[in-house]
Amino acid sequence: MILAKKYEKFRQEVKEFAQKELKEKAKEIDRTGEFPLDIIEKLAKKGYLSIPYPKEYGGAGLDYLSYALAAEEISRVCASTGLTLCAHTSLGTYPIFRFGNEEQKKKYLPKLLTGKMLGAFGLTEPNAGSDAGALETTAKKTEKGYILNGTKRFITSAEYAGTTIIAATLDKNLGTKGITTFIVEKDFAGFSIGQHEHKLGLLGSNTVELVMEDCFVPKENLLGEEYQGFSIMMETLDGGRISIGAHALGIAQGALDVAKQFLKAKPNKSQQVSKIIADVATHIYAARLMVYDAAITKDLGIRADKECAMAKLYASELGTWACGEVIRLLGMVGLTNEYPAERFYRDAKLSEIGEGTSEIMRLIIGREVLKSE
Numbered sequence: 626m627i628l629a630k631k632y633e634k635f636r637q638e639v640k641e642f643a644q645k646e647l648k649e650k651a652k653e654i655d656r657t658g659e660f661p662l663d664i665i666e667k668l669a670k671k672g673y674l675s676i677p678y679p680k681e682y683g684g685a686g687l688d689y690l691s692y693a694l695a696a697e698e699i700s701r702v703c704a705s706t707g708l709t710l711c712a713h714t715s716l717g718t719y720p721i722f723r724f725g726n727e728e729q730k731k732k733y734l735p736k737l738l739t740g741k742m743l744g745a746f747g748l749t750e751p752n753a754g755s756d757a758g759a760l761e762t763t764a765k766k767t768e769k770g771y772i773l774n775g776t777k778r779f780i781t782s783a784e785y786a787g788t789t790i791i792a793a794t795l796d797k798n799l800g801t802k803g804i805t806t807f808i809v810e811k812d813f814a815g816f817s818i819g820q821h822e823h824k825l826g827l828l829g830s831n832t833v834e835l836v837m838e839d840c841f842v843p844k845e846n847l848l849g850e851e852y853q854g855f856s857i858m859m860e861t862l863d864g865g866r867i868s869i870g871a872h873a874l875g876i877a878q879g880a881l882d883v884a885k886q887f888l889k890a891k892p893n894k895s896q897q898v899s900k901i902i903a904d905v906a907t908h909i910y911a912a913r914l915m916v917y918d919a920a921i922t923k924d925l926g927i928r929a930d931k932e933c934a935m936a937k938l939y940a941s942e943l944g945t946w947a948c949g950e951v952i953r954l955l956g957m958v959g960l961t962n963e964y965p966a967e968r969f970y971r972d973a974k975l976s977e978i979g980e981g982t983s984e985i986m987r988l989i990i991g992r993e994v995l996k997s998e
């Protein structure tokens with residue numbers, strides 16, 4: 626897909642950054658599982674933690690298409706860093722930008738957008754994943770604010786985040802209608818980090834449990850209106866799916882890069898090899914069209930739940946499949962860490978689960994298709 630010159634220029638800039646700063650480090654990040662704070666600082670310096678947000682708050686003043694390009698190019702080299710970028714931009718920052726009042730925006734966005742702090746998003750719980758209405762974290766209203774109690778699980782970057790958007794219920798009997806969102810600062814009393822998750826892949830991305838024990842949140846930190854939380858979280862996830870699609874697309878492209886590198890060293894013109902390369906490249910092309918189209922639609926200010934879900938579904942299933950195909954092409958060496966194919970393979974699976982599983986994407990797509998004229 627040929628994009629306007631300014632986008633190709635931006636893509637090239639991010640690509641060069643990823644080659645220079647991440648290519649060598651990605652293997653080490655995966656081996657140690659350490660959260661790469663130095664890389665995050667570099668991303669911040671380049672303005673990559675603020676791409677689709679206005680300059681007025683310290684953002685780069687670009688758009689969702691540019692953000693998708695950056696997520697793709699970073700994930701193409703280091704998917705862990707790509708996920709940190711996506712979670713911060715789409716999940717930790719967007720809700721404040723979109724639903725925060727002016728005071729909240731002035732207080733938090735400049736820090737989030739300049740990378741002085743990371744943002745996180747806390748919806749999932751031990752007993753509430755796909756079904757957000759089952760969440761058990763409670764919010765009790767008091768004169769000066771709210772008292773939160775509960776546990777969140779699988780929260781990306783939360784250990785390093787200055788703020789986490791927390792979804793809690795003011796009235797469990799109301800199901801999703803009781804959900805309310807709060808901006809919770811990491812130093813609020815009663816807020817702490819629980820266990821670390823030991824994952825299959827994305828080992829340099831931080832995934833932790835959050836524990837709230839009588840955690841007091843001042844009323845100024847209510848995000849949006851009371852009982853508006855479900856729609857805040859869902860709209861946030863819809864946009865987030867563009868970047869998870871781009872993340873998966875980047876992983877698939879990274880795997881294809883490995884196959885090309887391998888074939889340069891060991892040329893093989895068999896029909897089987899051509900088929901793998903052609904099929905992977907063709908599906909990458911299709912995924913790219915879908916992810917960019919969803920991003921362009923968002924840039925036009927149009928809500929596109931179906932297109933975001935389709936892009937995420939297609940790109941994430943492509944990611945896992947393409948990495949498997951590349952390992953097949955490489956043979957045994959594909960299973961070793963001589964090439965990063967095995968790392969991409971482990972990293973790819975998350976995209977099919979995080980920000981809504983493939984089954985949930987199909988439910989959304991089916992619902993939207995049947996709703997449309």
Ligand SMILES: Cc1cc2nc3c(=O)[nH]c(=O)nc-3n(C[C@H](O)[C@H](O)[C@H](O)COP(=O)(O)OP(=O)(O)OC[C@H]3O[C@@H](n4cnc5c(N)ncnc54)[C@H](O)[C@@H]3O)c2cc1C
Binds near residue numbers: 747755778781981
């Ligand atoms: C690395 C990582 C990072 C994450 N980061 C975050 C984060 O920052 N913030 C956050 O809030 N969450 C985060 N998550 C959680 C993620 O969003 C959830 O894992 C996801 O929503 C699925 O929930 P679950 O794992 O509880 O699975 P479940 O909802 O228990 O699903 C289990 C299986 O049942 C299927 N299923 C469930 N309901 C239905 C249905 N109605 N119809 C058909 N099939 C169904 C699912 O598709 C899946 O196959 C992260 C997860 C991972 C792995």
